[in-house]
Amino acid sequence: MKQKEISRREILKVTGAAGAGLVLGVGPLVGRGSRQSPLIQRPIPSTGEKVPIVGIGTARRYSVGTSSEERAPLKEVLKNFADMGGKVVDTAPSYGTAEIVVGDLTTELKNREKLFLATKVRKDDLKSGKGELKASFKKLRTEKIDLIQVHNLVGLDLMLPVLLEMKKEGRIRYVGVSTSRNRQYPDFIKMMKKEDIDFIQVNYSLASRTSAETILPLARDRGMAVLVNVPFGRGRLFGRVGDRSLPDWASEADINSWGQFFLKYVLSHPAVTCVIPGTAKMSYLTDNMGAAQGKMPDRGMRQRMEKFFDDLPS
Numbered sequence: 001m002k003q004k005e006i007s008r009r010e011i012l013k014v015t016g017a018a019g020a021g022l023v024l025g026v027g028p029l030v031g032r033g034s035r036q037s038p039l040i041q042r043p044i045p046s047t048g049e050k051v052p053i054v055g056i057g058t059a060r061r062y063s064v065g066t067s068s069e070e071r072a073p074l075k076e077v078l079k080n081f082a083d084m085g086g087k088v089v090d091t092a093p094s095y096g097t098a099e100i101v102v103g104d105l106t107t108e109l110k111n112r113e114k115l116f117l118a119t120k121v122r123k124d125d126l127k128s129g130k131g132e133l134k135a136s137f138k139k140l141r142t143e144k145i146d147l148i149q150v151h152n153l154v155g156l157d158l159m160l161p162v163l164l165e166m167k168k169e170g171r172i173r174y175v176g177v178s179t180s181r182n183r184q185y186p187d188f189i190k191m192m193k194k195e196d197i198d199f200i201q202v203n204y205s206l207a208s209r210t211s212a213e214t215i216l217p218l219a220r221d222r223g224m225a226v227l228v229n230v231p232f233g234r235g236r237l238f239g240r241v242g243d244r245s246l247p248d249w250a251s252e253a254d255i256n257s258w259g260q261f262f263l264k265y266v267l268s269h270p271a272v273t274c275v276i277p278g279t280a281k282m283s284y285l286t287d288n289m290g291a292a293q294g295k296m297p298d299r300g301m302r303q304r305m306e307k308f309f310d311d312l313p314s
C-alpha cells in the first residue's frame with residue numbers, strides 16, 4: 001500500500017527551511033583526515049541549547065547482562081559516540097537492563113557529562129511512577145537526568161505534574177512525552193495542545209509518514225523539540241531496499257548508505273531536532289553519525305525519496 005504523501009504545507013515549510021540550509025549550528029568534528037566535517041546541531045526551542053541531530057536509541061540491544069563480552073561492543077559505541085561529539089542517548093525503564101548498562105558504562109568511561117541522557121516513566125499510579133523515577137537516577141548513576149518523558153502517554157495526568165515539579169527542583173532539565181503508535185496520535189495531539197512541555201518523541205520514517213501531517217507541524221507551532229524514534233522501522237526498512245544500490249541522485253545530499261538515506265529523510269523535516277536510531281555496533285555508529293554531516297535533502301529530493309520508497313515491492 002502506498003504511504004500518504006507529505007502535506008503541501010509541510011513541503012513548503014521544508015523547502016523554505018532546506019533552502020535556507022536547516023543547519024542551525026555545527027559541533028565537533030567526526031570522520032578521518034580530510035573527510036572530517038562538523039556534526040550538525042539544532043536548538044531545543046525552549047532554551048536554545050543545541051544538540052547534535054543524531055543520537056542513539058537503546059531499546060532491545062542494550063538489554064544485556066553484566067559480562068564484559070556482552071557489554072564490550074556497547075562500551076565501544078558509547079565511548080566513540082561521545083568522542084565524536086554525540087550527545088543524546090535515549091533509554092527507558094522498560095528496556096530490560098538498558099538503563100543499568102548505560103549507567104554502568106558511562107560511569108566506567110567517565111563520559112556522563114558529555115552526554116544528554118533521556119529516559120522515560122511508564123506507570124499509571126503515582127506510587128509506582130515515583131518509584132520508577134527514583135530507580136532511574138540510581139540505575140543511570142546520575143544526580144541529574146537531562147530529559148524524562150512520559151512513555152506512550154501512560155499515566156500522563158498523574159506523571160506529568162511530577163515531572164514538571166522535578167524540573168522546577170532542578171533534578172531534571174527537560175520534560176517530554178513519547179509515542180510510537182499511530183493510534184495514539186489523536187490523544188497525543190490533544191496533549192500537545194494543552195501541555196507546556198519541552199520535548200515530544202514520535203515515530204517518523206519513510207515507511208511511516210503520518211506524524212508529518214499533524215504532529216510535527218504542531219510541535220513547531222508549540223515550540224517543542226522533536227526526538228524521532230524507529231527511523232528504520234526497527235530495521236525493516238533495510239529489508240525493503242534489499243541489496244539495491246543507492247540511486248545516483250542520493251550523493252547530492254552527501255548520502256553514502258541506506259542508513260543515511262533513511263536518516264536524512266527524517267532529518268530534512270524542519271520540525272525534527274534529533275533522530276535516535278537503535279545503535280549497538282561500531283559499524284552502525286559510524287554509518288549513522290554520517291547522517292549528521294554534509295548536505296540535507298531539499299524538497300525535490302524528499303519527494304524523490306518518497307517515490308523511490310513507495311515504488312519498492314513490499
Ligand SMILES: NC(=O)c1ccc[n+]([C@@H]2O[C@H](COP(=O)([O-])OP(=O)(O)OC[C@H]3O[C@@H](n4cnc5c(N)ncnc54)[C@H](OP(=O)(O)O)[C@@H]3O)[C@@H](O)[C@H]2O)c1
Pocket residue numbers: 056057058059060061090091151152178179180181201228229230231232233234235238259276277278279280283284285287288
Ligand atoms: N514509544 C517510545 O517511546 C519508543 C518506541 C520505540 C522506540 N523508541 C526509542 O527509539 C529508538 C529507535 O527505535 P528502534 O531501536 O526500536 O528501531 P530503529 O532505530 O528503527 O532500528 C534499529 C535497528 O536498525 C538496525 N540498524 C541500526 N543502524 C543501522 C545501520 N546503520 N545499518 C543497518 N542496520 C542498522 C539494527 O538492527 P539489528 O540490531 O537487528 O542489526 C537496529 O537494531 C529505540 O532504541 C528507543 O530508544 C521509543
